Amino acid sequence: MSAVQPAMPKSWYAPSKPHKFCPGCGHGIVLKALGEAIDELNIQNQTVFGCDIGCSLLSWNFFAVDSTQTHHGRTTPVMVGMKRANPELICVGYMGDGGGYSIGSQHLVNSAIRNEKVTLILVNNTNYAMTGGQLAPTTLPGQKTETTPYGRDVEKQGYPTRGPEMIATITPDGAYVARATVSKFRQMKTFIKRALQNQMEGNGFSFVECLSTCPTNWRTNPQQTWDFLEDQMESYFAVGEIKSPFGKGEK
Amino acid sequence: MGNLVRVALAGEGGQGVQAAAEILAEAAYNEGKQAIYIPNFGLEQRGGVSVAFIQVSDRRIGAPKFHKGDVVVALSHRAVERTHQYSGPDTVYVYDTSFQLSPEDLPPEAARVIGIPAVEKAKELSTRVFNIVVMGVVVGLTEMVSYEATRKALEHKLGYKFEKTPELRELNFRALDTGIEMAREALKGGEVIHA
Amino acid sequence: MEKPITGTMKAFMTGNEIVAWAALAAQADIMFGYPITPQNEIMHYWTRLAPKYKREFLQTEDEISAGFTVCGAVQAGRKAFTATAGPGNVLMQEPFGMAEAMRLPIVAVIQQRGGPSSGTVVYSQQEVTLTTYGGNGEGHRIVYSTSTHQEIFDYVIKAFNTAWKYRFPTFVMGDGYQAKMREPLEIYDPEERGLAIEPARPLVGLPGSIGVDREPAHLCNIYSLEEELYEVVLELDRAYQEIAPQVVEYEEKMCDDAEIIVLSHGVVSRAADDAVKTLREKGINAGYFRHITLRPFPAQQLRDAIKKSGARKILVAESSYGQLMRLVRQEIYGETVEICGLLKPGVGIVDHDIFDKVKELL
Numbered sequence: 001m002s003a004v005q006p007a008m009p010k011s012w013y014a015p016s017k018p019h020k021f022c023p024g025c026g027h028g029i030v031l032k033a034l035g036e037a038i039d040e041l042n043i044q045n046q047t048v049f050g051c052d053i054g055c056s057l058l059s060w061n062f063f064a065v066d067s068t069q070t071h072h073g074r075t076t077p078v079m080v081g082m083k084r085a086n087p088e089l090i091c092v093g094y095m096g097d098g099g100g101y102s103i104g105s106q107h108l109v110n111s112a113i114r115n116e117k118v119t120l121i122l123v124n125n126t127n128y129a130m131t132g133g134q135l136a137p138t139t140l141p142g143q144k145t146e147t148t149p150y151g152r153d154v155e156k157q158g159y160p161t162r163g164p165e166m167i168a169t170i171t172p173d174g175a176y177v178a179r180a181t182v183s184k185f186r187q188m189k190t191f192i193k194r195a196l197q198n199q200m201e202g203n204g205f206s207f208v209e210c211l212s213t214c215p216t217n218w219r220t221n222p223q224q225t226w227d228f229l230e231d232q233m234e235s236y237f238a239v240g241e242i243k244s245p246f247g248k249g250e251k
Numbered sequence: 252m253g254n255l256v257r258v259a260l261a262g263e264g265g266q267g268v269q270a271a272a273e274i275l276a277e278a279a280y281n282e283g284k285q286a287i288y289i290p291n292f293g294l295e296q297r298g299g300v301s302v303a304f305i306q307v308s309d310r311r312i313g314a315p316k317f318h319k320g321d322v323v324v325a326l327s328h329r330a331v332e333r334t335h336q337y338s339g340p341d342t343v344y345v346y347d348t349s350f351q352l353s354p355e356d357l358p359p360e361a362a363r364v365i366g367i368p369a370v371e372k373a374k375e376l377s378t379r380v381f382n383i384v385v386m387g388v389v390v391g392l393t394e395m396v397s398y399e400a401t402r403k404a405l406e407h408k409l410g411y412k413f414e415k416t417p418e419l420r421e422l423n424f425r426a427l428d429t430g431i432e433m434a435r436e437a438l439k440g441g442e443v444i445h446a
Numbered sequence: 447m448e449k450p451i452t453g454t455m456k457a458f459m460t461g462n463e464i465v466a467w468a469a470l471a472a473q474a475d476i477m478f479g480y481p482i483t484p485q486n487e488i489m490h491y492w493t494r495l496a497p498k499y500k501r502e503f504l505q506t507e508d509e510i511s512a513g514f515t516v517c518g519a520v521q522a523g524r525k526a527f528t529a530t531a532g533p534g535n536v537l538m539q540e541p542f543g544m545a546e547a548m549r550l551p552i553v554a555v556i557q558q559r560g561g562p563s564s565g566t567v568v569y570s571q572q573e574v575t576l577t578t579y580g581g582n583g584e585g586h587r588i589v590y591s592t593s594t595h596q597e598i599f600d601y602v603i604k605a606f607n608t609a610w611k612y613r614f615p616t617f618v619m620g621d622g623y624q625a626k627m628r629e630p631l632e633i634y635d636p637e638e639r640g641l642a643i644e645p646a647r648p649l650v651g652l653p654g655s656i657g658v659d660r661e662p663a664h665l666c667n668i669y670s671l672e673e674e675l676y677e678v679v680l681e682l683d684r685a686y687q688e689i690a691p692q693v694v695e696y697e698e699k700m701c702d703d704a705e706i707i708v709l710s711h712g713v714v715s716r717a718a719d720d721a722v723k724t725l726r727e728k729g730i731n732a733g734y735f736r737h738i739t740l741r742p743f744p745a746q747q748l749r750d751a752i753k754k755s756g757a758r759k760i761l762v763a764e765s766s767y768g769q770l771m772r773l774v775r776q777e778i779y780g781e782t783v784e785i786c787g788l789l790k791p792g793v794g795i796v797d798h799d800i801f802d803k804v805k806e807l808l
Contacts, residue, residue: 069668
């Protein structure tokens with residue numbers, strides 16, 4: 001083992017590194033932003049990190065914070081129950097687009113409407129990655145997946161879910177809603193930090209969707225991966241703050 | 252078995268059979284008896300036939316529902332159909348005479364069938380106390396609870412209404428007496444029913 | 447904080463109302479629920495009582511969420527519970543499975559209604575299989591089946607203690623009749639009776655600084671390797687078998703010389719009790735055996751009763767088409783006693799039914 005470790009957030013759990021995500025995956029970038037935000041807010045000891053099933057699961061021991069697992073789509077109610085039971089905790093749910101927008105959509109929608117004081121971070125990589133690259137609610141029109149081998153046909157599979165836009169519509173004031181991208185790290189970290197602050201201040205529901213990469217299932221090389229993220233995804237899914245109690249949204 | 256008395260009260264939703272059953276069960280409980288009251292409940296919040304099952308005994312009561320009642324009271328045409336199954340060879344079956352029944356409408360098995368003009372009598376007082384008249388009939392037929400305990404339970408259940416409208420108290424007590432009187436009349440001086 | 451109950455109070459209540467009072471007395475902190483008949487009044491009473499004693503409630507978007515919010519709340523170290531029935535119990539098998547896997551001390555009250563599917567909203571004993579062995583696990587749960595209103599109060603309090611003491615998901619199974627009927631009972635403060643209340647302990651949000659005073663808690667619920675899971679399940683079973691003798695409960699009457707043993711659970715036991723007494727009065731040697739815990743199952747106790755009585759037959763009486771009977775068959779496998787059934791799915795059973803059946807069998 002090398003004696004020199006690369007710099008990592010204090011709230012990362014060193015024994016679980018190097019992490020288990022594929023080369024080129026965006027999860028590590030999102031989790032780095034989250035780790036730095038936890039450090040800067042000094043909330044490592046009161047944070048509880050809950051992860052969904054899917055690739056998000058691979059983060060279950062990523063942090064040196066108390067962490068828990070559940071079933072596919074059920075991270076939201078577990079974190080809601082925890083927060084309701086002990087409001088002193090900072091409850092962070094971490095999930096993919098399938099867990100949040102499909103199997104767990106009723107939980108996401110209703111917790112947002114109830115303005116639950118939890119922070120949810122949803123990674124949008126346009127497919128069900130852990131199960132082998134099937135159609136996700138966020139798969140782009142025409143995009144090929146294992147269950148749409150000829151491309152997503154919007155007549156048959158509908159249009160991609162624009163989650164933050166929906167959440168912004170159904171949440172009351174006090175909610176924080178943003179879409180970030182792993183291609184803009186500093187902005188993403190700002191959004192995540194605000195989503196944590198919003199919970200700490202007890203303002204309301206806090207939600208950040210992070211556009212992310214999945215070269216394994218996209219079957220793309222680094223150049224193609226980045227092109228798909230910046231050219232295709234970011235043009236379909238507008239990046240920025242949609243709703244913020246902290247003043248005018250940053251675009 | 253420990254003076255067990257089983258009563259099924261059936262009427263249209265809104266006729267107040269559940270409230271009457273609850274008062275009877277409460278009266279029995281207050282007298283230190285064992286009592287079980289179970290409402291039938293279906294999908295409807297309102298409407299449909301409503302059946303209340305009451306059992307009172309000096310001893311612990313077994314199953315909460317029963318197949319055959321000692322007294323079964325049906326207060327509407329539909330309630331008669333619905334309660335056939337609870338009438339057995341030892342059952343005193345009571346129906347209201349305000350609606351027309353042909354012999355084949357009546358339950359195939361009963362020790363005795365009694366028609367009582369509860370609706371008519373209640374009209375003389377107030378239709379609001381119809382269920383209390385019926386409750387009086389059950390008390391008169393079974394003596395499952397004492398008169399005093401019934402009055403007390405009635406006071407307890409409706410006391411808040413009596414506070415606002417004091418004449419209601421007298422009205423309800425008269426309804427109770429009317430019902431008991433009707434039962435005695437129906438039994439024509441015969442024995443009250445003990446299981 | 448004022449206690450919800452002081453001393454012993456006589457009460458004449460519905461079963462659902464009792465559940466709410468018992469949960470208060472057991473020091474439950476929070477209920478999560480979703481409307482389904484016949485358990486609704488548990489929520490109705492809880493939401494009226496809870497704020498007076500600083501307890502919480504959340505009506506969730508569905509039963510899946512109600513179950514998972516309970517799972518989250520107990521991890522945070524609060525006594526949490528839910529109540530459901532029928533199709534709601536089906537949906538809750540998902541969170542109940544997680545509670546089983548992670549040994550979360552959840553408490554759920556099941557007021558059985560008719561099935562399959564939406565069935566009736568009224569009554570049955572058809573949720574035995576689901577509540578004892580539902581989910582994709584091995585049934586590492588504790589299931590109490592009550593038969594009187596006094597027991598509803600006693601066993602709801604006991605369920606919280608059992609759950610937090612042994613850390614297995616714990617169920618109190620009633621039914622629509624017990625939920626809706628009124629019957630006299632005594633309610634009391636358990637501590638005044640010398641019943642200790644088991645403390646709640648958090649699994650996350652633990653005291654101390656991570657990396658200084660303690661390691662982070664990483665609660666695991668999915669495993670990479672078959673062998674890892676194998677070890678986990680074996681350990682679950684070992685722990686379960688270890689506590690089972692302390693948890694198992696049953697009631698036995700007149701089995702010493704019984705020719706036939708009437709076996710039942712829950713509200714049907716009331717009829718069985720009466721029927722056996724009447725049979726004895728008529729000179730028929732009938733015995734009574736009742737499972738208070740359906741999990742763990744009092745198997746050895748039932749085998750002992752069969753052995754000492756020399757009974758030729760067992761009559762299983764239940765408001766389901768053989769769910770208890772299947773449990774009995776698997777648990778007393780090898781006994782030569784004939785197992786007969788009085789199986790009436792979704793309808794009540796009275797003493798006459800059992801009496802007549804026994805006469806027919808002998």
